[in-house]
Amino acid sequence: FERLKVRLHQVAHLSSETKDGRRIILRANLDLPEEIPFARDYGAEGIGLFRTEYLYVSRRELPYEELLFETYRRVVEDIAPHPVTIRTLDLGGDKFASVLDLPEEINPALGLRAIRLCLKEDHLFRTQLRAILRASAYGKVKIMFPLISGVAEFLRARNLVEEIKEELAREGLPFDPEVPVGAMIEVPSAVAVADLLAREADFFSIGTNDLIQYTLAIDRGNEEVAELYEPLHPAILRFIKTTVTAGHRAGIPVAMCGEMAGDLLYVPILVGLELDELSMNPQSLPEVKLFIRELEFKKCRELVEKVLNLTCQDEVKEAVSEVFGPHIRKFSRSLWFE
C-alpha cells in the first residue's frame, strides 16, 4: 500500500503529454467536495466535471442558497490553484429529485431535464447560479450547461448568468466577472451547429454518455439494445471531430467528460481527435497519464484519419489494437493491476 502511494505521488507529478510533446490536460469528475483530496492524490489538474445533483436528490427539501454556496466554495478553495468546472443542475431523465415533483414521462431521456428544466423552473436555476457565481470569488470557476441543443437555448442560459451578475453587483457580493461559461455537447443538434455555438461559448465539454445515447437512439440502460450502444461507432467519432474542429476554429478549448474519456482503449483515438482535456473518475487518471506518455500524437492522428471511414465499431477496435494493442496490453499488466 505504501509502495502504491509513493508510486501515485511520482505519477501525479509527471506531465501528461505524448512522446512528441502534445499536452492533454487530465481532470477529475466528482460529485462531492469530500472527494477532492483523493482527486489531488491521483494527479488531477482540476475538476473537469463537478456534478451538482447530490444536494438536490439527497434531501427532502430544495437546498437553499447558503448551503449551495458553502459547498461550492469549499470545492473551489480545496482544488485551488486548479479550476473547477461546475455543471449546472442535470436533473430529470434518469435522475429524479422527489422534491421537484416532476411529471411522469413516456421517454424521460427525451423529456424535461437538465437545462430545459432549469430554464422552465427558473427560480431553481437562479438560486444555483447565485451560489456558483458567489463561489467564483474564491478561486477558478467555470460554469457549464448540460444538454444544450442550440444557440438560442445557450444564450438564454448565458443571459441569465449576466442578469445574476448584475444582481450580485447591486448587492455588493463578490464574484469573478470573467467566469467562463461553456456548453456541454451531448445532443446531436449541438454538434450540427457547433460552429455557431462556438462563437457564443467559452469552452465545450463533450458528454459522451448522452451523446452516444441520442446519436445512436440507444438507451444504454436498456438490456435489449445495450449491445448496440457503441462508443466507437464511426458516427460518434465523426461527431467528436466536428465538435473539436468547430471549437478550435473559434479558439475555444474542447474537453471530454463522459465515461469514454477514462478507458484506455479509447485514449489513442481521443488524443488523435485533438481533445484538449479529458475528465474522468480519479482512479483512472494515473494509468491514462502513463499511457498518454507512451503515445505519439502523430500516430494517433493517423489512426483517427483511418477509423473515421470505417463502417462499424468492430473494425475501429481492430484498427486501434493493430497500432496500439501492445501498449494497451502492457498497461493491463502494469503496476496498477497487480
Place this chain on the structure above:
Amino acid sequence: FERLKVRLHQVAHLSSETKDGRRIILRANLDLPEEIPFARDYGAEGIGLFRTEYLYVSRRELPYEELLFETYRRVVEDIAPHPVTIRTLDLGGDKFASVLDLPEEINPALGLRAIRLCLKEDHLFRTQLRAILRASAYGKVKIMFPLISGVAEFLRARNLVEEIKEELAREGLPFDPEVPVGAMIEVPSAVAVADLLAREADFFSIGTNDLIQYTLAIDRGNEEVAELYEPLHPAILRFIKTTVTAGHRAGIPVAMCGEMAGDLLYVPILVGLELDELSMNPQSLPEVKLFIRELEFKKCRELVEKVLNLTCQDEVKEAVSEVFGPHIRKFSRSLWFE
C-alpha cells in the same frame, strides 16, 4: 363537390416542377391498400411510404406470409405503373403489437424497435421480406428499412434480402431481382455516416419525425417539451442537407417522408435543400404541387444558404416568410381552403 373533383383532376395532371424547371416527385404516405384510389385522385406519382404495421397491430396473431403477400400485391398492382416504397416493420417505440409481447422499456423510443427488432426477431422479418419480394414480381417495389443507425446494420438487413431472394429462386417463386433497397435516415448517426451508407443503399428517405426527435432529444409526444420540437431548427436543416449531399454524390435519390414534407411553410426550404421526392398525406398533395409550381428553385436555394446559418427556428421562419410569405398566404386563401 363536383367542382372540387374536376379541379382535383386538373391539378393531378399538372407536372410538379418549379417555374425554372426543377422537378420534385410527389408521392403519398399510406397505411392501407384501400387508400390507393384516393392517392391517385390526388395526383400521387406512387407511394413514397407504405407503412406495414397495420396487419401486425390489428390482429390477435401474427400475419402469415400469404396474407402479407396478397396485401402487398394488391398495393403494387393498384398503384402501377408507379412504384411503391414498402417500409419494413416499424414496431416498438410508440407502436406496440400485443402479439409480440415486447418488454417494458423506460425509454421505448430509444429501445428495441423497427429494424433492431426485425434483426433480433428474424423469423418475423424473413416472413415479411418473402412477402414483399414475392409482390415485387407484380410491379415496381422498393424496400426501405426504418431506423438504420449505420452501415453494418444496413448491410445485415440487406444481406437478409439477398438470402431470401436465393430462397425464392430455389422455390421457383417469381420476384424482381433488381428491387431497390434503401435506408430511412432518421437516426443522427445515419446522417453522420451518410456518405458511407450512400455507397451501400439504392436510395435514402428522410424520416423527419424521428430525426427531429433524436437530433433535438425531444419526445414530440411530451407536452412538457413539445415547444422545443422544432422542425426548422438549423441543426435539422443542416442534417437534411448533409444527407442530400451524400446521396447525390453517390448518385442515389433522396426522398423525405416525414410530416414536414406536407407543410407549405417548409416546402420552399425542402425544394432549396434539393430533395428529389416528397412523400406526404394524399390530401396535402394538390396544394403542395400548386405551390411548387409558383416557386423558383434558384430563390429556394438562396433561402437555404441563408437559413443554414441562423440560430433558431424563429429566425428561420422569419426568413421564409420574408421571401415566400405572400405565396404561402395566397395558398391559405386558395380553392382548397374555401
